[in-house]
Amino acid sequence: EKSRLENRGEVLPKVAIEHYKKVIEKSKVIIDDYPEFKLRKDALLLIVQSQFYLQEYKNAQGSLSLMKSEFGSTVTFETAFWSSMIKWKEGKVQPAINELSGLFDNKLSSNNKAKIYLSIAEIYFDQKMISLSMDNLVKAAELIRDPNEKGQIYYRIADISFNENDFTRALEAYKLVIKNSQSKKQIQEGHLKSVQIYRLQGNLELATKSIKNMLLDENYSSIHSDLELELAKLYLQQKMLVEAKNRLESIAQDYKNTIASAEAYYLLGQYAINDDWDLDAALKYFQMVPKENNQSLFIEPAKVRLKEINAYNSTQLKFTEWMERLEATDSTEVKQLTKEDEIALSKVLYSMAELEVFHFDRRDSGIKYLDKIIELSLKTLLLPKALYAKSFILEEAGEDSLAFELKKQIINEYSKTDYALAIMKADNTFNTLDFNSDKNLVLAEKEWLDEPFLALNKYKEIIEIDTLSESSAKAAYFLAYQYDYKFVKVDSALKYYEWIIKHHENSEQSLFSHRRLLILNKVITDSTVISVN
Structure with missing residues (x-):
């Protein structure tokens, strides 16, 4: 029982399992061989308790029935208590709590009252109802008389309180663990946790x-x-x-x-x-x-750190290569970077910024990489993303006026991006635009059910005005799909698939568009060959 108490809330220790089995075995020998044994009732109760903790609930219920039939009203509390506990383990949580609470209507000893409070606390803890569990644990601790059990309860209170950051109550409970517990391990942990709390409280x-x-x-x-x-x-x-x-x-x-x-x-x-x-x-x-x-x-946190460091070293190497390349060219050649170059360079710069700021907490270093994206005017989706990230970093640092200017720039120059939408959702002062791709996409989707041809115009309106947001990619893919499969207008389908690849090259829609274009172009080629022949 001591071993179980020290591991309450955890898997039952192997030694406790063996001891409970021996208790059942020896108690049965006494009951079978010595029917007049004066402690027969206690032996039966030990069997019930052991079977319960070994999760042999049917056997425990059978032993309770035998106990009740043999000893009647003298075991009313014991049979009612353990029957309620079995109900809990069978998934009948509220009935178990109700029946346990109902036992308080009887005249009970302090230890039996504490036993009920302790069991209700266990049930609430099992249901993740921590506050109610703590209330009942405290009531149990105040009533219990056995020093060992008292020490275990205070240890439970201390442990839960510490994990819930209630350090004042945890400290009080650990002092009572040190005073009452018979477990050297728990007493020493009580001392250790106490100094941890002193540190966390600034003492x-x-x-x-x-x-x-x-x-x-x-x-x-x-x-x-x-x-x-x-x-x-x-x-x-x-x-x-x-x-x-x-x-x-x-x-x-x-x-x-x-x-x-x-x-x-x-x-x-x-x-x-x-x-x-x-x-x-x-x-x-x-x-x-x-x-x-x-x-x-700390194994998993260390793995995360190793991954971050390796990513940083790899990305920094790419960054160095890009800087050497840019320094080797004059300003006119820099402006002639291909679209693929701009995308690759902006990805490297943004990755460096992200690692510096959000993984290594080096704000000033990270902002320099974002500034490089802005300085080079790399016309990719990562430019508004860089502006947005910088505004977020500045806002976190309390530089609200600079952050506000960057947000205004995003609204003015990249009004149809998801970053502009996020800014407008967070701050109504920016929400001055009449057109919004996200909202228009929702309207188009609704209209498609009743007036599909009118809805097509709404989808087209989105991509005519907006070439950057995720909503525009969705709108274009919808158009391509409908012209491809519903209306079977290959030229129109090709037009929108190509639009997606041009404006949203790294999107999921672009991946599907590439695949479909290969098929459609092959069909067109095969049809042309057949026609010529």
């Missing part, structure tokens, strides 16, 4: 003092690596960067192949990026995380 002096005292005490040797890690985080929080780095390097060397050393390598990688801007060093640190401990929670 840095108390956190530091507590950690250093425990590091000098061999009773806490099993959590020394975690305490060292907390001390490093305290240094980071206080901008004591040299001390933090030294401490992290020490953890990585002194506590090899531990959860703490894996996190230390991750934090060193972050340090290399944020403070040294040394991607080569960061790469080495992040590569060490999964090697140190395969149970670390």
